[in-house]
Amino acid sequence: MPLGPLRPSPLVEQAAEHLRDQITGGHWPVGTKLPGETTLARELGVGRSTVREAIRALAGAGLVTTRQGAGVFVIADEVREDWRDRLRRASVADVYEIRMMIEVKAAELAAERRTEEDMAALDQALARRDAAGAESGAESDEALVDADIALHTAVVAAARNPILADLYAEFLPVLREGLLDLAAMIDLSRAEAAHGHAAHHELVEAIRDRDAARVGRAMAEEMARTATYLRGA
Structure with a gap:
């Protein structure tokens, strides 16, 4: 040739x-x-x-x-698949499992490293999530998903590790799409109204108190619950 x-x-x-x-x-x-x-x-x-x-x-x-x-x-005769393409093909349940691994550790680090500026961002994101959770309907489900992601992004940012933050950001587009699909199948605002509100307030307060063990438990429990929804969807 x-x-x-x-x-x-x-x-x-x-x-x-x-x-x-x-x-x-x-x-x-x-x-x-x-x-x-x-x-x-x-x-x-x-x-x-x-x-x-x-x-x-x-x-x-x-x-x-x-x-x-x-x-x-x-060393190979097939092009290695791009990471973003691989994420787009992955199931949201698989992506969520990796998210759980990242976020539990990120939350523990946030409890150790958070600043007052981080706490202000977390409080603002939590208030936005509370407001979104108080509404109902398809548009409010999208607002709740976006507010939830914003809160978790603030937690990761408080871990003060730029590589961790960049890695987490890679997951967000496919994660958001999966969570919106989930919201279309269940009454997300009703499902999250009680547990979601309490769990996220507990998470933020544990970070404020610099209690890494408590943060880890709160994060693991809250995310395991959503993972259950995803696997059953």
């Missing part, structure tokens, strides 16, 4: 696509060492820097790896 020259732009993307096709098409099987940069640049009609960037893209896709002093080798 000849590589052939490329159109002028965008060169890196075109180079990566051509090289990816060689790998996924079986021209370069797993374990094969790719031709050197100079050879690839000549065959593709681009500069060595373009080839270098294309190789980086292939490495990011999990297709090749660079071995110092030895060259670039094919």
Whole structure:
């Protein structure tokens, strides 16, 4: 399969696509060492820097790896699935299980690290959730889901770990979609009216008191309850 020259732009993307096709098409099987940069640049009609960037893209896709002093080798013939795509395909119950793991620890850290600024944000988010829970109807269910997510996001933020916050943010779009689907199947405002109100107030107060053990219990119990709804939906 000849590589052939490329159109002028965008060169890196075109180079990566051509090289990816060689790998996924079986021209370069797993374990094969790719031709050197100079050879690839000549065959593709681009500069060595373009080839270098294309190789980086292939490495990011999990297709090749660079071995110092030895060259670039094919390590897979299928593109590694993007994390966001994987999340979009996952069931909301599976996503929620991971959310539980993240949030229980985040809440415990929040109890240890929270500032007065964090408490102000938590109190504001809790008040918003209380107000949303007092309404009824489809629009109020959406407001309750959004207010609930905002409160839990404030808890994660109070953990003061930016990587944890970024990881949590990755889950939110698919999580919100799943919770809205759940709300359409049950009377969410009625189901959450008593337990949800009490559990979230307990969570915020435990963070205020810096009681990590109490926070962990409150968070685990509250989230396990929603997980039960999701599995039964």
